[in-house]
Amino acid sequence: MVEDKENIQFELTDELIEKVELLVSNAEDKKLKSLLNEFHFADVAEILDELDLDDSVYVIKLLDSETTADILTELDEDTREKVLENLSAKEIAEEVEELDTDDAADIISELPEERQAEVISRIEDDEHREEITELLAYDEDTAGGLMAKELVKVYETWTVAGCLRRIRGQAAEVTRVHSIYVVNKEEKLIGRLSLKDLIVAKSEQKIADIAKDNVDWVNVNDDVEDVAKVMSKYDLEAIPVVDNNQKLLGRITIDDIVDVLKEEAEKDYQMAAGITGDVEADDSILELTRARLPWLFLGLVGGVGAFIIMYFFEENLPKEAIILFLFTPLIAAMAGNVGVQSSAIIVQGLANDDVKGSINSRLIKEMLLATLNGFILSLFLFLFVFAWEQDFKLALAISISLVAVIIIAGLIGTFIPLFLDKRGIDPAIATGPFITTSNDILGILIYFWIAKLILGI
Amino acid sequence: MVEDKENIQFELTDELIEKVELLVSNAEDKKLKSLLNEFHFADVAEILDELDLDDSVYVIKLLDSETTADILTELDEDTREKVLENLSAKEIAEEVEELDTDDAADIISELPEERQAEVISRIEDDEHREEITELLAYDEDTAGGLMAKELVKVYETWTVAGCLRRIRGQAAEVTRVHSIYVVNKEEKLIGRLSLKDLIVAKSEQKIADIAKDNVDWVNVNDDVEDVAKVMSKYDLEAIPVVDNNQKLLGRITIDDIVDVLKEEAEKDYQMAAGITGDVEADDSILELTRARLPWLFLGLVGGVGAFIIMYFFEENLPKEAIILFLFTPLIAAMAGNVGVQSSAIIVQGLANDDVKGSINSRLIKEMLLATLNGFILSLFLFLFVFAWEQDFKLALAISISLVAVIIIAGLIGTFIPLFLDKRGIDPAIATGPFITTSNDILGILIYFWIAKLILGI
Structure with missing residues (x-):
């Protein structure tokens, strides 16, 4: 009979984890086995990801290799690495015997070089061993690295x-x-x-x-x-x-x-948010720092660049022009936002083969788009500045600068990913902090330059 | 025999499109048919997406409904809508007869209300008609809206x-x-x-x-x-x-x-880049503006907010403190970058059911992470400011403010998506410009407040 539990999505509760921990610490093997056998192997993997390493290894050694082999393929990479360290080459070989060649090769490829040969030599089925060895020779980013020999x-x-x-x-x-x-x-x-x-x-x-x-x-x-x-x-x-x-x-x-599609999407998403390397919310602080700090550092360098630009403008501007400085966060934010929008849509279009026509026609389209957005936004800014400062020329200078900044930010956001793509470089790196930072600096430079020109100072 | 063309990914060249256009305008039906029959229906759909509407309709009417039905399902939504406007209810019903119930229901649901009933009544197969009618009753975001009756x-x-x-x-x-x-x-x-x-x-x-x-x-x-x-x-x-x-x-x-996974990933990606509504690089400038302008406007309002904050600080600060203003783009950029990183990793974790533990433990983790990142970055900023201005107190004030801004930006970026998720709102809306803008404003406020405190001005 079909039971209800199979439909309802498995929920990983604290109670369940505590229950498993208790059964492990009391070595109640029979109860533990019958509890875990109720679940799909993907669900057992989720439970093991939450346990202490010793407990996970205990469970893996307790269950039949037919089940544990599947569980191993579903574990988080970190957990799997640690569990495998605690299994002998013979034990790993037994797990691998149960798996399809593609999963078997994936697991073996994660082992340290010296253990790989040992595990492979322990695989008893000759055909399985040869097929896995064949698969290990392919690059993991190619069809060969993804395929299974079973057909x-x-x-x-x-x-x-x-x-x-x-x-x-x-x-x-x-x-x-x-x-x-x-x-x-x-x-x-x-x-x-x-x-x-x-x-x-x-x-x-x-x-x-x-x-x-x-x-x-x-x-x-x-x-x-x-x-x-x-x-x-x-x-x-x-x-x-x-x-x-x-x-x-x-x-x-x-x-x-x-899985490939999901990983690709996650990589692009993280790239757009300024996170590199395949990290997850549950990774360690050190891993997360390694993924995040480089982009933040880029932002810092950009900010220092912006400071230097403003410093030299400040030296040459009369004191009454200080009001210009108060709008630099606005200018930088707009330049960054427009740049990210343009680059994201191009990066996504490239991924979907949606981007047709020449780079020039793209740039012309983006220019029209940015001009339209820029004029609408600048109108609001003009009205605000004029209402606040009662200075027509100042309001005009700031809002015209904004239009220029938006157009140039849009063009850069469009051009860089297209350019990278043509050169065979993943255009996704040109989203997020990269575009924001370069547009911040350039935006501020253009802003002061145009404002100075219009104000005649 | 397997021929080479079937492996090589289909390429939509200008020559191919021109060839099809020429055959259409010369009404060389036989040649056109034999040319298009060489391609997979998904490829023919790509060709039709590029043709003028009249030409697309011509091709659809020319080919057998067995082929065209599949082509219809693969067309861009815009093209399909226009093509269907040019077919009679009877013609659409004939196409629909050839499709599985799920695809048939999807196509009918895109028609204007008044045409739907007409098309359905023209479907000759009673069972097919009833099944499609049943499927049309389900919400498109539910299993019922996605399922087919064929099994x-x-x-x-x-x-x-x-x-x-x-x-x-x-x-x-x-x-x-x-x-x-x-x-x-x-x-x-x-x-x-x-x-x-x-x-x-x-x-x-x-x-x-x-x-x-x-x-x-x-x-x-x-x-x-x-x-x-x-x-x-x-x-x-x-x-x-x-x-x-x-x-x-x-x-x-x-x-x-x-398809669902791809659409979800694209939606989240666009949201993170400040683009709403399902737009593509090839959509019209008006559609793209509608998707982008609201977020840019949010950025503008944020920039105006930042201006107002700085304006009131400026009134109360001595003239020598103007150097503080030159660092606001840096502070705003860092606050925005940290916020986007934190929110993106939480949004992705929520989507993958990866976020375990309480909101409090998340916030503590993010605080540690932000403190670590903040100290490293602030050290560099301190050295730069001290080297540039030879002012220990100023360098200290700016770099301590940066640590505080980074921590608070990280906490906000973590808290808002978790909070939205708990309230049943899609946390993805809290990425991109939303987080950037709110962190910009708050970051600048905290920056001046702390700097003022430390400098004692």
Whole structure:
């Protein structure tokens, strides 16, 4: 029977964690086992992430390797690293035996170099060991680094009946059968089939006759981001991976792509907020500082730059012009905001292949946009300054400067990511503090320069 | 045979668009058809997005409704709206007949109210019409709004052989068979099966005996974001949707979840950059202004606030203290950067259910973090100011203010998203210009207040 607990999203409560801790400290193994077996392995991983290291290791050693292998793949990287340090090479090899080749290779690749070889040598299944070794050779940012060796493969010369018979063997080791890949005698990918196609076909038909030849595939060296784009654009749930000779090497499934997409989105989001490195809210203060301080330092240098600019303007300005200085935070903020908006929309457009046309046409569009925004905003600022200071010329100088600053900030925010992208550099680094800081300084410089010109001082 | 073109990512070139435009204007229907039939429907949609409306409508009317229905689902919303305006209710109904119920309902829901009923009444297949009408009743942000009615359902009392026979009928209308759902005679979901399970089972076995009872499901009223979380956490490729009585209503597939995740990520990213509403780089200047101007206006108001604060400090400060004003852009920038970093990491943590522990423990952690960052940065600022002005007290006043500003900015950036989340408001609105602007003002206020105190002026 379907029970209610399976639908309701698992909730990690303090009570649950305390309960597990108590069972561990009392070594009530049987109760602990039966409690944890109620949960999905992804949920058990969440519990272990919260326990002390010793307790986590205790649980991992207690449960069957069939379950713990899956739990290991779902742990936070930090927790996993520490747990693995506490397992012997033989124990890790046993976990790895239970996993699909892609997950197995991921876990082994996280181990220190010297342990990797030891763990691999302890894997008893020869085929599994060889496949994992093959996968470890690929760069983790390529299709090869993401693919699994597990797939269902049939030869074009087989009959439907023979195929069904042999698939039973292959399918047993494949968690989910998305597509059946058809190869010729040189192992080259030439088509695909669904299980459904097999079931509806007559048993004496040849595979070559019922296979679909419009099979999408990616090269083993393709970038994972490109693989993600292809799979999400064409709504594919699995895609075969081939080498340069079209030989079938493995397959990538959509759940791995979902992870890639999430990581990409998080990286871009953090970059836009001035955080580098893949940190989480629960990381240590030191890790968080390492991710945040460099960008703050950039902001500090920018602020010092702004000070220096203002210092030299101040020397040459009459005392009554001090009112200009009181608007510098406004000018800097507007320059920063406009810059971030423009760069974010370009970075996102580039990620979605939405940015068409030349850099020039982009810049012209941004200029029109910034001019429109700038005029509206400057009108308000003009009215405020005029009402406050009763000085028409001053109000005019400040608001005209604002229009200029907004236009230039928009152009910089548009140009830099496009320029970086053309040069093959990730345009996302040009969002956040980078754009804000450069626009702050430039904005203040332009502001004083134009204001001085208009006020004739 | 597998040809090379299928792997290489489709590229939308100006030549290709010109070629299509030429074929349309010369009404070379046959050539046009054979050219476009080479491409995947998602690629044809990209071509149509670039054509003039008349040309797009021409192509849609030219191709078979089997192809065009899929193309319609992939068009940009703007293009689709315009194309649909140029099709009769009967023509739209014909397109809709070809689509799965979820895509059909999505397209109909975009039509103006008065056309919806007309199109629905023109759908010839009674079952399809009823199912679409049912789906249209659900809120688009719920599981019901995302699910399709197409699924493979078997009764627990059937045998494997009988099941395989009947599945051939059902499977024909389901694009991809992820799971076979097992129901009892009241249509309540009680388990699931994979095609693989069916194939390996003996033909006389009862479904009830081979079904797995640990089937995940979501309620039809569950929020799509929660559905996405469950599916990506448990690596599900499809999930059945049930009503409050556990009756099986439909299923949601991973490709729809990929779209939900992408949209969510884009929304948060844009929010952090001060852009609201789902705009793209290629939208019109007016649409982009509407999405950007409100946040810029907020920044303007903040800047005016900063001006007012500085104005009153300036009145009461001696002339030699003008040097303080030259550091306000630095102080504002640091307050803004720290605030955005803190809020972004909390917003992301909340989205990933990564934020554990109480608000208080979060605030204490952020305080430690900000203090560490603040001291390091202030040390540099102290050295710079002292070197520049040779004034120990001034350097001390400015750098101590900076520490205070950084700590408070960090606390605000942490507190506001947590507070909003507790109140059930999307914490993502508290990123970007909102945090920057409030921290700018508060930062400047704290800065002058502390500096005044230390300098004793």
